[in-house]
Amino acid sequence: MSLGQSLSIALVGLTGHVVNVEVDIADGLPGYTLLGLPDTALTESRDRIRSALVNSGEVWPNKKVIVSLSPAWMHKSGSGFDLPIAISLLLASGVIPSERSSEIVYIGELALDGRIRSVRGVLPSLIAAYKNGIRSAVVPLANFGEAALMSEMVVVPMPDIATLLHWLRTGERAQVRKLELEVDEEDDSLDFSDVAGQDGARFAAEVSAVGGHHLLLIGPPGAGKTMIAQRLPGILPPLSREESLEVTALHSIAGGLSIRSPLSTCAPFISPHHTATRVAMVGGGSHQIRPGACSLAHRGVLFIDEAPECGVGVLDSLRQPLESGSITIARSVGSVAYPAQFILILAANPCPCGMFSGRGRNCTCSSHQVRRYLSKLSGPLMDRIDLRVEVEPLGRVQLMHNELGTSSAQIRQRVMNARSFATRRFINESWTLNAQIPSRALRTVYQPEAKAMNFLHSELDKEHISARGLHKIMRTAWSIADLSQHPKPTLEDTQRAFALREGVGI
Amino acid sequence: MADTRKTDTRNIALGKFGEDVIANFLQQRDVQILERNWRIKEGEIDIVALYPNGTIAFVEVKTRSSLAFGQPLEGISPIKMARLQRLSLAWRACHSRRWRSFQIDCAGVLIDKNGSHIIEYRANVS
Numbered sequence: 001m002s003l004g005q006s007l008s009i010a011l012v013g014l015t016g017h018v019v020n021v022e023v024d025i026a027d028g029l030p031g032y033t034l035l036g037l038p039d040t041a042l043t044e045s046r047d048r049i050r051s052a053l054v055n056s057g058e059v060w061p062n063k064k065v066i067v068s069l070s071p072a073w074m075h076k077s078g079s080g081f082d083l084p085i086a087i088s089l090l091l092a093s094g095v096i097p098s099e100r101s102s103e104i105v106y107i108g109e110l111a112l113d114g115r116i117r118s119v120r121g122v123l124p125s126l127i128a129a130y131k132n133g134i135r136s137a138v139v140p141l142a143n144f145g146e147a148a149l150m151s152e153m154v155v156v157p158m159p160d161i162a163t164l165l166h167w168l169r170t171g172e173r174a175q176v177r178k179l180e181l182e183v184d185e186e187d188d189s190l191d192f193s194d195v196a197g198q199d200g201a202r203f204a205a206e207v208s209a210v211g212g213h214h215l216l217l218i219g220p221p222g223a224g225k226t227m228i229a230q231r232l233p234g235i236l237p238p239l240s241r242e243e244s245l246e247v248t249a250l251h252s253i254a255g256g257l258s259i260r261s262p263l264s265t266c267a268p269f270i271s272p273h274h275t276a277t278r279v280a281m282v283g284g285g286s287h288q289i290r291p292g293a294c295s296l297a298h299r300g301v302l303f304i305d306e307a308p309e310c311g312v313g314v315l316d317s318l319r320q321p322l323e324s325g326s327i328t329i330a331r332s333v334g335s336v337a338y339p340a341q342f343i344l345i346l347a348a349n350p351c352p353c354g355m356f357s358g359r360g361r362n363c364t365c366s367s368h369q370v371r372r373y374l375s376k377l378s379g380p381l382m383d384r385i386d387l388r389v390e391v392e393p394l395g396r397v398q399l400m401h402n403e404l405g406t407s408s409a410q411i412r413q414r415v416m417n418a419r420s421f422a423t424r425r426f427i428n429e430s431w432t433l434n435a436q437i438p439s440r441a442l443r444t445v446y447q448p449e450a451k452a453m454n455f456l457h458s459e460l461d462k463e464h465i466s467a468r469g470l471h472k473i474m475r476t477a478w479s480i481a482d483l484s485q486h487p488k489p490t491l492e493d494t495q496r497a498f499a500l501r502e503g504v505g506i
Numbered sequence: 507m508a509d510t511r512k513t514d515t516r517n518i519a520l521g522k523f524g525e526d527v528i529a530n531f532l533q534q535r536d537v538q539i540l541e542r543n544w545r546i547k548e549g550e551i552d553i554v555a556l557y558p559n560g561t562i563a564f565v566e567v568k569t570r571s572s573l574a575f576g577q578p579l580e581g582i583s584p585i586k587m588a589r590l591q592r593l594s595l596a597w598r599a600c601h602s603r604r605w606r607s608f609q610i611d612c613a614g615v616l617i618d619k620n621g622s623h624i625i626e627y628r629a630n631v632s
Contacts, residue, residue, distance in 0.1 A: 028631045029587070029612055030580045062577045062626070 002026065004091030004098075007105045007134065008084035009125035010069075010076045013289060013336030014249060016128025018105075020070045021081065023088035028064035036069030039077035039287055048079070048110045049086045056114035056162045061093055075333055077288050080119040083108035083138070086161065087168075096168045105129040105137040108158070115160045118142035123262070124249040126150040138164060146248050146262035192231050192408045197398030201228050204389045204500055206411055209235045210418040211434030211479030214322065214344040214384060216307075218374070219391030221354045225347040228391070229271075229303040232345065234408040236267040236300070237416045243299045246339065250298055254291050268300035270342075274309040278317045282327050282340075289329050289336040294321050297342035307346040308376040315381055318344065322384045346385070348374060357393060383468060386435065386476045387500045418482035434478040439471050448477055448489035455491055456498070465502065473497045524569025524615035524623075525552050531613075531625055537563070544597060551593050560606035563629070564594045569615040578614030579626055587631075 002025040009016040019036075032046045050060050067085055069076050084106040090096045107125055109117040122143040127150065129137060136154040139147040144157035156173065158164040167173040195202065201217060205228055208215045217225040239247060248262045260268065272280060272293040279285070283292030294302055307315060321327045321340035328337045351370040355362040363370070382388075426432055429441070437446055447453060456473065459465050465473065476497035477489035486493060529539050532555050540562075541554040553565035566586065570578040590610055598608070614626040 027628055029582055029628065030577060062579060 002092050002094075004088040004093075006084045006087045006091065006101060007103070007129075008081055008107060009105060009128050010074055011078075011121045011124055011128075011253065012074070012334060013338060014124050014253065016125050017071070017074060018129065018132045018134070019074075019076065019081075019084075020068075021084040021088045021106075022068045022070065023085065023092045024066045024068075025061045025089075025092045026064045026066060030062050030064065032065045032067070034067045034069075036067075036072045037075045038069065038081075039075070041079050042076055042081055045079065045082050045085055045110075048082055048112065049089070051112040052082070052110035052114045052161055053086060053089070055112065056160070056165070058090065058095065058165070059093070061089070065089065075287075078119060078121075079109035079117075080107045080121070080125075082110040083116060083161075083164075086110060087164075090165070096165060100168050100171065103134060103136065105134050107137065107143075108140040110161065113160075114162055116140045116158050116164070120255045121249075121253045122147050123149060123245070123252045126153060126155065127245070127249065129153070146252055146257060149245055149248060149262065190231050190234055190408070192235065192406060192411055193404040195224055195227055195231065195405055196401065197394050197405075198224055198228065198391060201225075201389050201391045202405065204387045205232055206235065206415060206483065207476060207479045207500065208232065208343055208345075208387055209411075209415045210422070210482055211386075211475060212341075212343055213386040213435045213476055213479065215346070216377075216382070216385050216388040217345065217347045217391050218350055218357075218388070219347075220357045220393050221349060223357075223391040223393050225391050226303075226305055229301070229305075229345045229347060230269065231408060232301050232303075232343065233267040233269045235411040235415050236343075237412070237419060238265040239267060239299055247299050250291050250295050250338065254296055256296065268297055269303065270297040270300065271303040271305065274304065274306045275311070276314060277311065278314050281314055282317050282321065283329050283336075283338055284331065286331060287333060289331055289333070291338045292327075294318055294327060294340040294342060295338040298339050300342060301345060302342045303345045303347070305347045307348045308373055310376075315346075316378055319380060319384065322381075344385070346377070348377070350374070350390075357390065383472075386472050388502075389500065414483060417485075418479070421482045421485060422478070434475050434482070437475055437478070442471050442474050446474070446478065448474060448481075448494050449491065451491040452477065452489055452494035455494060459498065465498075469501065473501055476500060520569050520571060520617070521567070523617070524613075525567045527569075527615050527623055527625065528565065528567045528613045528627075529553060531627070532565075541597075544593075546593070546596055548596065549589050549593055551590065551597060554597060555611075562605045562608045563611045564590060564597070564608070565611045565613055566590050567613045567615065569617065571617050573616070577626075578616050579612060579628065581614075582612050 004023045006021050008019045008021055010019045034043060054060055087101055087106055091098055107119060107122055109119050111117050118140045122139055123146040126137055126147055130150060130153055138156045138158055141157040141159045147155045204215055207213060209232060219225050244265050247268055251257050251260050270293050281292050282294055283290055325341040326337055327340045328335060350356040351363055351365040351373050353364045356365060356370050422434060423432060431437060456470050460470055477494040480493040480496050481489040532539060536558050538556040539553060540556050544551045544554055551564050552567045555563045555565055557563060566582055568578045568581045594608060609630040612628045612631050616624045
């Protein structure tokens with residue numbers, strides 16, 4: 001038979017589609033035709049596959065080879081189709097038996113010497129395969145870490161094509177060990193006990209971790225804004241299996257699994273530089289739409305240092321994901337939705353020279369410059385930020401203080417206790433975090449104590465807060481109440497929430 | 507390029523040998539050879555053959571003495587095929603007789619050191 005067929009996956013965003021890779025070896029002049037809207041990397045597959053097969057001791061057919069990737073209308077990209085094309089070709093040549101290779105998804109790029117190289121997006125591809133009823137897959141050995149997360153499937157890692165062919169022909173292969181989810185070691189290096197003083201900012205970080213509230217830190221250079229932000233993932237609860245799968249899938253598509261362990265349960269921490277473009281922030285690309293920083297920070301923390309220095313519109317491009325928890329990117333090749341549920345932490349100096357804090361004696365900026373600087377953070381964006389705290393420069397009293405502050409492990413325990421409190425309350429609701437309580441529910445079911453409501457209403461009457469601000473404060477108050485295990489936010493909880501939102505005068 | 511002429515002569519002899527082999531091969535299969543090395547300004551058709559069923563075949567022969575540069579048939583590039591197509595039209599213009607149908611065939615001849623050869627014949631390519 002001169003026809004061969006195998007399965008692979010084409011990714012469009014996070015969604016995968018099963019692709020039939022068919023190869024026909026026809027009479028005619030030797031040649032190679034690739035059909036089915038391939039991109040450049042895929043068109044180059046011919047030379048990689050040919051060298052890989054010949055160098056693995058296989059015979060390249062001296063005939064006309066026609067490769068068809070079906071469905072033909074879908075754009076396909078990337079070198080991950082090398083392996084399925086090679087397998088279909090060998091099936092068409094009749095040199096490997098067909099019974100073992102059917103109903104297997106193949107993913108992998110071929111090196112010229114026959115090794116199987118890692119590709120992007122293996123985990124989302126396997127998830128798609130599983131949803132389509134395919135239960136086994138061959139992946140590059142280097143991608144086994146993420147592939148093993150799909151424990152429902154039989155995933156066979158292969159180092160090179162010779163080993164793979166030996167398995168297909170004889171059924172013999174080396175046993176692979178199971179991999180388990182692990183907690184990253186690296187979070188030990190960043191501990192909250194390193195942060196001296198800064199009780200206000202510490203508390204705000206804890207509240208932020210409990211309720212998923214966004215946070216703005218304002219302070220002079222060297223006060224510890226970055227230190228605090230970097231330590232936030234360490235006090236977030238570990239990711240559940242489903243969350244970990246989601247995060248790893250996103251990082252897999254972006255090609256970032258070299259820095260992040262695929263099995264990690266630690267919340268991601270993404271800190272793009274303030275020169276980042278809008279596309280870098282929300283995702284994009286003309287051929288393949290890749291996730292941006294806000295999707296990589298999904299289930300974790302997106303930290304933007306020197307936020308007022310960001311380009312025009314970069315921060316405001318985050319408004320949609322902040323509101324909906326996902327980002328839809330439309331390009332001519334199609335439109336893709338990536339999840340983007342993150343805690344946003346903005347850090348800013350109080351003025352261009354950075355010294356306008358405390359008594360502001362060292363500040364060299366004009367009053368106009370000072371006013372202009374923070375107004376670069378737009379009103380609609382600031383409205384979505386529930387916690388705004390000043391990080392004061394440390395005095396010698398705090399620095400001389402020998403005792404270490406509370407450690408990340410202790411804070412994390414408090415955060416987890418508070419979250420489980422909230423989870424029990426929201427057991428019949430569609431949301432899990434305080435920051436996600438809809439306004440309607442706030443007005444009806446989730447009201448603070450009467451005294452607290454009176455306080456909020458009087459602030460509303462004095463036009464100190466808007467109606468939306470009132471709801472934001474109520475959400476924060478719930479997180480503070482959860483931390484103190486109050487069944488309902490008390491007057492004190494609500495006043496603290498009010499101070500956290502309105503304390504900084506911007 | 508000191509020995510260009512020497513290599514050229516050798517290659518011409520090799521090509522001639524391959525064409526002879528294919529001509530014999532076709533005749534053994536009751537294919538009539540109408541013309542050998544039909545040449546005009548634009549190029550040359552190696553063999554024009556007439557199949558028993560009345561089809562005219564324009565045959566391009568590629569001969570190689572080793573696999574160092576790949577299979578003989580791989581040496582027939584798309585450019586050569588396009589030229590052969592144009593030449594076949596020219597041949598038909600020069601021969602006003604009506605033929606049943608036309609096709610282009612390609613033949614590869616691989617000769618090894620002790621003189622034996624392997625033929626690969628692909629009928630009606632393009």
